[in-house]
Amino acid sequence: MTAPLTPPPPPHEPSPHQAWPPAPGGHPGPAGPPAAYGQDGPGMKTELREAAVVTVLVALAGVLLGLLWVWLAPRVPLVGDVADGDWVVYLKDSEGEQAVGVDGTFTLLALACGAVSALAVFAWRRRGGVPLVVGLALGGLLGSLLAWRLGVWLGPADDVLAQAKEAGKGVTFSAPLELGAKSALLTWSVAALLVHLGLLALFGPRDPEPPYAGQGPHPKPHQGPSA
Numbered sequence: 001m002t003a004p005l006t007p008p009p010p011p012h013e014p015s016p017h018q019a020w021p022p023a024p025g026g027h028p029g030p031a032g033p034p035a036a037y038g039q040d041g042p043g044m045k046t047e048l049r050e051a052a053v054v055t056v057l058v059a060l061a062g063v064l065l066g067l068l069w070v071w072l073a074p075r076v077p078l079v080g081d082v083a084d085g086d087w088v089v090y091l092k093d094s095e096g097e098q099a100v101g102v103d104g105t106f107t108l109l110a111l112a113c114g115a116v117s118a119l120a121v122f123a124w125r126r127r128g129g130v131p132l133v134v135g136l137a138l139g140g141l142l143g144s145l146l147a148w149r150l151g152v153w154l155g156p157a158d159d160v161l162a163q164a165k166e167a168g169k170g171v172t173f174s175a176p177l178e179l180g181a182k183s184a185l186l187t188w189s190v191a192a193l194l195v196h197l198g199l200l201a202l203f204g205p206r207d208p209e210p211p212y213a214g215q216g217p218h219p220k221p222h223q224g225p226s227a
Contacts (some may be wrong), residue, residue, distance in 0.1 A: 044131075047129050047130075047131040047132065048131050050125060050131070050132060050135075051129075051131035051132050051134060051135030052135065053135075054121055054132060054135040054136055054139055055135040055136075055138050055139040055142070056139070057139065058117050058121075058135075058136060058139025058140055058142075058143055058192075059138075059139045059142035059143045059146060060143070060146075061113060061117060061139075061143050062113075062142065062143030062144060062145070062146035062147040062150070063146065063147070063150060064113075064147075065106075065109055065110065065113050065143060065144070065146075065147035065188075066146065066147035066148070066149075066150030066151045066154070067150070067154070068109050069105060069106050069109055069147060069151040069177070070150075070151050070154045070155055070177065072105050072109070073101065073102045073105040073106070073151070073155075073177060074098040074101040074102060074105070075098060075156075075174040075175070076091070076096070076098040076099050076102070076174065076175035077091070077092040077093060077096070077098070077172045077173075077174065077175070078090070078091060078092060078160060078163075078164070078172070078173055078174070078175045079091075079092045079164075079170060079171070079172055079173075080160075080161075080163075080164025080165065080167060080168075080169060080170070080171070080173070081169055081170065082169055087161055087164050087165060089160045089161065089164050092172055099178075099180060100180075102177065102178065102179070102180070103179060103180050103181045103184055106147075106148070106151075106179055106184050106187075107181075107184045107187050110140075110144055110147075110184060110185075110187035110188040110191065111187055111188075111191045113140070113143065113188050113191075114140055114187065114188045114189065114190070114191025114192035114195065115191055115192070115195045117136065117139070117140065117188075117192050118136065118191070118192040118193075118194075118195035118196035118199065119195065119199070121136055121192075121196060122196055122199045122200070122203075126200075126203070126205060127205055128196070128200045133193065133196060133197075136189075136192050136193070136196060137189040137192060137193055138189075140188035140189035140191075140192045141185065141186065141188070141189045143188055144184075144185040144186070144187070144188045144189070145185060148179050148185060151177050151179075152176065152177055152178070152179075154177075155174075155176060155177030156173070156174040156175065156176050156177060157176065158176040160175065160176070
């Protein structure tokens with residue numbers, strides 16, 4: 001009497017020592033560790049280093065803003081006079097808008113600098129990143145401060161009495177270059193952030209869609225014999 005033979009496992013059931021799903025060609029591939037995903041982005045150290053470079057370069061661009069402000073800003077005319085033996089200085093045109101033009105010129109130039117710096121940073125690193133955006137905003141603020149102080153230093157002297165005495169009684173001279181609205185110092189940073197975020201939204205890289213498991217045609221459910 002012979003012992004009953006154990007039937008082999010069905011071909012569609014994988015062996016516990018085989019990898020699943022089977023490799024192309026119908027044969028199961030060798031088992032191995034799952035593929036490791038690469039780190040998204042170049043790493044925090046690299047991003048911080050790039051952000052520091054952006055901050056320094058954008059801040060140094062404030063020299064150009066300061067020179068343009070000195071060159072393009074309108075001059076506020078002053079006139080000196082002698083009253084009771086003392087020199088007094090007053091505006092030549094009390095209804096003039098030159099002082100407003102000084103602030104407006106700085107604001108417009110800062111807007112242009114913000115747009116150009118954002119475009120340059122985006123062209124250099126299209127992927128963006130929080131450190132890069134922070135470096136761009138900080139560099140814009142530092143550049144505005146540098147431009148403001150440089151413009152005041154290169155503009156007319158701030159000692160108006162000395163200027164009035166040097167020019168003479170009734171002779172027009174220029175007032176010191178001043179920034180009345182200090183909120184204009186934030187224009188560069190705000191413009192750079194808006195332009196940079198807009199460029200990222202329109203032309204920035206897109207995250208790849210994750211692959212779905214079990215792609216391909218699904219097997220049809222087994223139907224029993226019809227009656």
